[in-house]
Amino acid sequence: MSYQAKAQLGKRPAKFSRMVHVTPTGRVSIKKIKVHSNRKRKRKATFRELFNSLVDGDLAPQPPECDEPSSAESRPQATRSYAEKRRSSQEAWAKQREELLAQYVRTEVLPSTATCNISGCNSSPTCRCSDCGPAVYFCMKHAVATHQGKLHLPSFWKDGSFSPAFIKQEPWEPHALHQCSSQKERPIVVVDIKGRQHCVPIKLCGCWPDTKQLVSMRLWPGTPTRPEVAFHWDLMCWLRVMSLECHISLKSLCDALFWIPPPCLPSLTGGRRIVSLDGIFGLKRWKKSGESYSPPRYNETFFINQSEVDTFLKGYKQAKNTEQNCSSFQAGSLIHTDKTSGQIDETGLFGAVCRHEMPLFFFNLKQGEQIGNAVYLIRHLIAESPTTKHYVLYDIACMLAAHLKKTGQTELLSKISLAVPAFHIYGHKPSCQMIYSTRRVEGFALSDGEQVERLWSFLRNFSRSTKEMSASNRIDAITEALLHYSKKKIKTMGNIILQRSKRAEESLKTSKKELADALSNQTHALSPITEDDIKQWITEKSTPSSVQALATGHNLTPQETYAIHLRTYYNLCDEIEKDTRTNSHHMQILLRKVSSMNEQLKLMESGTRWGRTDSVYLDSLRRTEDRKRVSNLNQIHTMAVERWFLLLMKQKYAGMCCHESMHFLSVKSQQAYIVHFNSLSTVSMMQMLLVIHVLAALVVTLYSQEVLNYSASRTFPKTC
Template sequence: MLYRALVGESISQFRHYHFRRRSLVGLCDQFDDGTVCPACIKTDGTVIVALDANFGLVRKKSSGSSITEPLQGNRMFVRDEDVEEYVRSNPDNCQPTENCSKFKAGNALRSQNQQKKLDITGVFGASCRHEVPLIFLNMTHGERLAYPKYVITELMKKYKKKNINLHVLYDIACVLSRHFRKTGEGIPKGLSLAVPAFHVYGHKLQCQIMYSTRRVPGFGLTDGECMERLWSFLRRFSRVTKEMTPSHRLDLLTDALLYYGRRKSADLDVQLLQRWDKAEKIASIAEEEISAVLKESPISISEHDLQQWMETQRHVAQAAHLKTRDKEIVPRWKRNYVMKLTEINQLRSGSHQQDSLIEDESQLDRDLRIIERHHAVKRRWVPSDDIFQRTLRDVDQELRGQLIQRAQNEARERATLLNLKRRYNDGQGVAIRLSKQVNACNRKLKNIVTEYNNLQWPPQTGIFPSHLEFLELCDASSQLYTLFDEQIEDHGVVPKNLKSRAIEALHLKTRATEEKLLLKREMNTVILHLHQQHGHLSSAINDTADPGSKAVLHQNIIMLEKKMYSAMNMFRRFIEVGAPPPNHHLPEFNSYSQALMSPDLHYIDYDESIDDGEDEGDDDDNVEEGENSIDCESSL
């Protein structure tokens, strides 16, 4: 116990001391402690947040218990008791359906196979679109839908008073949206859901159209994969944290998250400029693609027509996504009765009477007697009866029509996925995901071919072929699908692949325009944030009389002014940096960069002194190697 206290506690206290020194605890309590993103909107706007889980940051039960509370408190992690209470009161029974990918996320059954030696199975968290960590919690189950709901609830409580809408990116946003509707709550007002740009290719085509971050309004060009980059950084701590006590583990992960946020905030101005350049490039490419589509179209179309195609595609995808099971034309018992009658007639007409066939015939006869007794069929139907012919024709039309409709949907999805795959090299991760989706479509089409060709009777109408081929079904423009086309707008004059290109280019153009508007607002927010921090430091300098405290505050305010001047120069091309943002009052700005320090405020920053020493030591002609090393030792 003494060894653990000397080693473990001293390291934790040392890290916490550096945090307090960096965040000016006790000197300027309003100074940024690293938990606030300088670029995210503070009021009257939209905040874009990404959610995800990491099952690598576990903790063993045998790692002991904590004697004291975490030094960082709940700065990043919420209380485990609050999370457990919310999970118990909000069970999630919603499972992924055939309308989305088979992700394990959201599956409560996943927790049944967790190792019994773990008391924490992972970490669930959120970060803004600038990759600054926001809120995190410990998971004790699989990635249940209660965890993202809890994070969303906490964020909406935080932003509701500030009139801020929340845009959330989550790997299975389609399942989460369905869960909100199924529970009767509905999607909360001010909340919008989307799937990150990389993960969306693992979903069905309907989900891609409805939830892709490139298609949902308000997300700009945000890719939504910032949590994956954060997990890549945090995974290096997994071997250490799984052996720690709860308090030490939270302190270490909080320190790592704060460091990651500081690293992202340090070059935020450069990041915003890079995003602006990317938005301009994408907007230019989208304009060129739209112009090419307008030229290649066989008829005269305008950008307004492209907008209508885009709306039609979304409405069709939404209808397919929310569509319940079609009402059956033929009652189920009549369908089963006719199908069994057809099968038993074929068995009886066969030339070979094997024992297995006789057993099948006896079983079919028993099933038919049960149906006849249950539905009061006095006399068994025969193929010459009108009721048999009418029912068989209706059953044939319903079954073959449903199979061809399914094949058409799969063929369209396959064509769209192949068109997307051509943009990526074979080894890229997106191309691999798309290839898996294409293979899944191929398997489904082959199953449809087998099911269609194995029907026990020939087609009862002339609109259906007697036999299907796999290659014929793969062609989305096949004549077989003309009777089942859902979109008969311009009667097929404009090819579907041309429509897809136009819709995608129009979406990219719209998202690029949104991105520029978001970036301008974020640049103004960064300038406002720096001014407010400057005002807090100025007030703290005026309120303190201690010379040492004044020296530390002066040092921080000079560094802040350098950052402020750099951001103003970078953003000058895009926003008016000389005036405050609308509806905001900036504190009085007094520059300390050129101010003379008081004689009694002498202090030395060791990091800067070492850097200055290294810079001065670049002239090897005037300083010998031995003297230089002695100077370094004395300065240290």
């Protein structure tokens, strides 16, 4: 095959279009017309299409379409990119957002020109019913009369806002024309189409089952016999469709109908506020999610201005080499500062929640959970409510207190009280538990401090969607979730406060009984302990630093310090005299030590050196030994308390009874301590252990009483 033939085979075949042609004699013919190669390929016409064209009378042949010369003006405009469309849409909404918000605010105010919807009524309207329609107002008289037999929830104008209120219903009668002596009025809780619960009195007759009478009123009974709850027919239909189409469980649907619009909370002035601080790293955001073209719609509803936070943390000096006396917590350790190859823009959230689980303030984390995050949020809380006493619960409150002292922020530390949440406190060592436990720090009552953890459990469900959003959309989405969470908590706040009050009463009763039993069991005590003694011990501040000073030799008098150095010098001299190896390496080390100690003694001496038998030397050593014995006694007390804490934890988690733990502690520990410290034989170890047990019982008693006083003085939680 020649080269030209191969080239002809490689060419693309020409495109043709079939046209129907009718000759003057009536013969039908089909002609192929070559189409320009730049035209799109058309679908081939079928025989049925050709036949239909003949039947419809479309017999005139059509000339082929000519391609128009391409020009820049005739071509359509290039399609805009997704980012341009998104920016244009957001700009269009931004222009109308303020107007739409203002219009919504105007609808929430009672117009001055509003009149009662009932014709002929001249009374001023005080009620608005959105269920009856938009801008429908009634006076008080007609509001009650009009809503009889209706599952509506009108709002009444009071104190500058509309507040929803249920209308007291007259008895409903399933069979109005049926008169029977067996009719009895019974209250039925009716759930309407919007999930609102109405208490409706219904006259039920004994001639028919209660379920049939409720169904005749388009109400589905909750139980087959003697129902007390009924659901509106339209609500049941809606739940069925949602379950089939959206595959949602019945519990999820009921939870969606559970919340109601929140009431207006009073602002906090004075008093106290218990808040819990913590961070979460499950709500990160990727850098690849894009940038924001507009600020968040919820400007600062919950989120603090991020630029102010970043500026503070950038200039804040983190304390380096801070001594971590507790466990190795990740909070405050900058463990999350290394970003994953620079792909994460925001690593998480840091926020504050009040003791009633109401969200307060939040901001984004750019790095790890630094100690400066808690410092900034505490400052913001104080600036927002300067006359309020703040009680702060933080996982590493012990490290935060040490940091504030080390950096000279004692003024900020004096305005707050710090404690560790109830479940995190067991990760700290016992000495830290005694200082920062919520049961031992005054003012925290029975707060567990884990409110923020319950909020994180709710927000973690949004992590899959928020990590792919822009920064502004992510803040708006989380704010919507926080508003929804607040509504749910307000709905259940009354029941929660009631449960906590009952729990406080039970704790108070139990602790009083334990305290009375502990005080009455002092049969072998030389000096029985009274409740007044324990209250005095509670008010006394513990000084662990002084105990450490006694043990290490600090805060000694100059004479005692000189006596200790002199005793060391004499001991070295005696060791040199006993050593017969004059040229040994050990002898050279001893000689250097003696020479160095002699130089130190010369600097401390102002007269002649004390001899080994001088009374002033022996008295100084005796006082030093007494200090050491007192230090040993304090160490025994610390060991006993720590042991008692561990045994109580074992009792709580392993079922060990309190009497066995106290018996084990009193017998085993007493034997070990008396063997090693014979000089403390006059101290009653049993009495000291009893003091510890009674002290803990009294602490629980006092703080349980504080919870009851706090609950009785407030009918509504104003501490948020």
